[in-house]
Amino acid sequence: MFGQRTARSDNSVRRNGASSEIIKGLPRFAMAFQPIADTMTGAVFAQEALARGRDGEGGASIFTKVPASKLHLLESLCRQRALEAVSEIGLHDSRISLNASPDAILNPAFGICETIRVARSLGLHERQLILEFTEKDKASDMRAIRDLIVPFRKRGMMVALDDFGAGYNGIKTLLEVRPDVVKFDMGLINRIDTCEMQQTLICSLAEACSRLDIIVVAEGVETLAQARMLQSMGIALMQGYLFARPAVGLLPTPAPDVMARLM
Numbered sequence: 001m002f003g004q005r006t007a008r009s010d011n012s013v014r015r016n017g018a019s020s021e022i023i024k025g026l027p028r029f030a031m032a033f034q035p036i037a038d039t040m041t042g043a044v045f046a047q048e049a050l051a052r053g054r055d056g057e058g059g060a061s062i063f064t065k066v067p068a069s070k071l072h073l074l075e076s077l078c079r080q081r082a083l084e085a086v087s088e089i090g091l092h093d094s095r096i097s098l099n100a101s102p103d104a105i106l107n108p109a110f111g112i113c114e115t116i117r118v119a120r121s122l123g124l125h126e127r128q129l130i131l132e133f134t135e136k137d138k139a140s141d142m143r144a145i146r147d148l149i150v151p152f153r154k155r156g157m158m159v160a161l162d163d164f165g166a167g168y169n170g171i172k173t174l175l176e177v178r179p180d181v182v183k184f185d186m187g188l189i190n191r192i193d194t195c196e197m198q199q200t201l202i203c204s205l206a207e208a209c210s211r212l213d214i215i216v217v218a219e220g221v222e223t224l225a226q227a228r229m230l231q232s233m234g235i236a237l238m239q240g241y242l243f244a245r246p247a248v249g250l251l252p253t254p255a256p257d258v259m260a261r262l263m
């Protein structure tokens, strides 16, 4: 286990979702965290909050068990639990990256405004937050979302376009959202060490992002060979099993032996 920081007591771990309470009509879930490592400096750029089911199943399977009328509530609760956990454990110089579907962001009761309210009530600042758009299934009203989040971005909240290259999260969404961060989907980089087509494509995309002042994160990095190839293209921020698996109730640090070999 790579985890370094844990919640301070059993009580706080329980309160923060390591063994989550039952909320009427919703499945049990807990919040896990997975670091985004800066492989040049050794710092943790951010911790992504990921929902996990009672038996450790991924967030997607939890959300399939919930009626459509409660999806936004569940998303909002996931963000709230994650914020409660990091405020207890302590983020230090890192950030927390929160997933959100675009439709949920606009929800007046369970959207981004509620998440910001919770964050502030816990003493967290917008500059400690990254909002990840997770849309894969359909296109949304990106203009309305962009307008809604303007004040939060002015106060330092970053916006990340998640799973770039998969589903609807493509270049059109990038142009509409103008994100601070783009997360390259693992399907774009899974053969980056051997596939010339991936190398050419990712190299060009990374250069374009650099010119646009957009930070690039490579998702799903699993081998040193992939990490080294990404570094050679100027991509320093990486997330994946090579560095740390998502862990419930603590903020994992990237594997020290891996980081030592990359820095």
Ligand SMILES: [Ca+2]
Pocket: 048, 099, 132, 134, 162, 163
């Ligand atoms: Ca994500």
